[in-house]
Amino acid sequence: MRLMCRHYLFTECLPMSAKNLSKIILPVVIVLAVLIVVLNSYTVISPNERGVKVTLGQVEGGVLQPGMAFHAPFVTVIRKFRLEPKTYEVSFSCGADGAITKDMQTVGSTVAVRYVYDENRIMDIVTRYLNDSVIQSAMRDNVKASLKETVGQYSIYDLVEKQNEVTGKVAQAVLDRMVDYPIAISQTTITNWDWSDDFDKQIKETANRAQEVKKAEQDLKLTQTNAQKKVAEAQASKDAAELTAEAELIKAQKEAEAKMAEADGIAYYNAKISQNMTIQREQWQHDEQMAYYEKWDGKLVPTYIPLTAAGGVVNLPSASSGAR
Template sequence: MSGKSLISIILALVIIIVVSNSVYIVKETERAIKLQFGEIVDTDVKPGLRFKIPFVNAVRKFDARVMTMDGRPRDFLTIEKKRLSVDAFVKWKIVDNLTYYSATSGDEIRAADLLSSKVENELRNQFASRTLNEVVSGERDEVMKEVINNLSQVAQKELGVSIIDVRVKRVELPQEVSQSVYERMRTEREREARELRSRGFELAEGIRADADRQKTVIEAQAYRESEELRGEGDAIAAAVYADAFGKDPEFYSFTRSLKAYTESFNGKGDIMVLEPDSEFFRYLKGSKATN
């Protein structure tokens, strides 16, 4: 191989290396900064095909997507000095390239460590200002909202990241604390049950007394109305009887006697002891002609 051919090959390799080091691509899912001799000259390189000066410029790329930091469980104390084991995770993303690079040198692991420390401190403060019942069941959502609000400004100012969400996956209690919580919850539920039962008995007695009162009133009204109707009926019957008796007293007396005979002689073994000339046998003796 001649000297000119060797020089041509070397020159071509140099050109290829220079060109390959001059072109770079920033994806849509990435954020990037450009440095010149270690000094930042562009804090927000847009996605696309870009060029740089080899050996002069350097490009640092970061993941622009929402990332999840799932830390290990931590122990916190409540305001009652009761220990809790809390397992939480954080969703975050880079929003300020310059601040993020200055604080972490673009190292995602270092960023996660710094963020984890801040989240841990904020959770410790929130749990330390609340009771066990509040952080376990009563105010967990409120705790998370306050953690996010307090961390957002600090994380963006110091780390250049935005806190999207903070969630507690699990809160575990030591055995002795779990037992005391269970006993307190059981006592509270029993107290509520007694109150509800007592209130139910009170309402039942009130309803029963009102029903008895209404029953007495209804019965009294019904008795009064029945007596009034009975009195009116008796009066009407008496008037009818009197009117009928007044029209033909003899016929009325005759029908009454027939009814009395029917009722008296209905039984086969009946025995009656009467005077022969008793008025009872008046219509059985035969009728006498009257002038």
């Protein structure tokens, strides 16, 4: 009786547990399904991206700008294209794949092309090209063709000396060949030039000879500079001597002029003193004359008796004898 009761309870409880479980699972499945549908109904486009909506292989609308783009779930795909610079490198070996110069030398190199998608031609990428690999494949072929075409215009020695010119021509050739593709090429550089070991040896020997020639030129310039320095020093000494002599001459002339001025001053001083003495002497004579006149009583001396130095009387001739 107890076993039968237990069996009854188990059979009663089992349907109740499955029913409760189904009530829990069904809402969870619905929520998950809705969540999956919602998550597949929009795409976020970053600021440096642009998008194109493709539904079952057909392009819809125009280029999608940054932001949230809603679309039908599962059947619509948003293809996104990043508008950031990319670098594509193409390497050439020095062997059979290398470029041949004008003098029949084989060279290799690495060409790096920096480009970005043309925002105005995003639709062309989707409608005309499957993906970016098609553009890169075209770029690889065009870069090789541009390099080989340009290298064939130069000798291997010219490539060494005119690398900037060669790079510029290759860059222009790549631009011309890729003009129909929806990309904007901003820079093309050529690095890692490679050539045969024999030519590499020749370059080193040429560089050594060039260094020797340059050293000889520098030594010659040094000798010329020293000679010019000595000439300049001699000329400076000569100029200094001439300036010293000229200064001494000017000094002597100035001293002579000073002495002449001093002599003129002394002569003028003496003349003034002599003039003053003459004036003084005349003044003394005048004073003596005035003193004589003051003491004169108005009478003339009647007879003038001349005397000799010894005190004797001098006999003067008479007026009649003098007239005779």
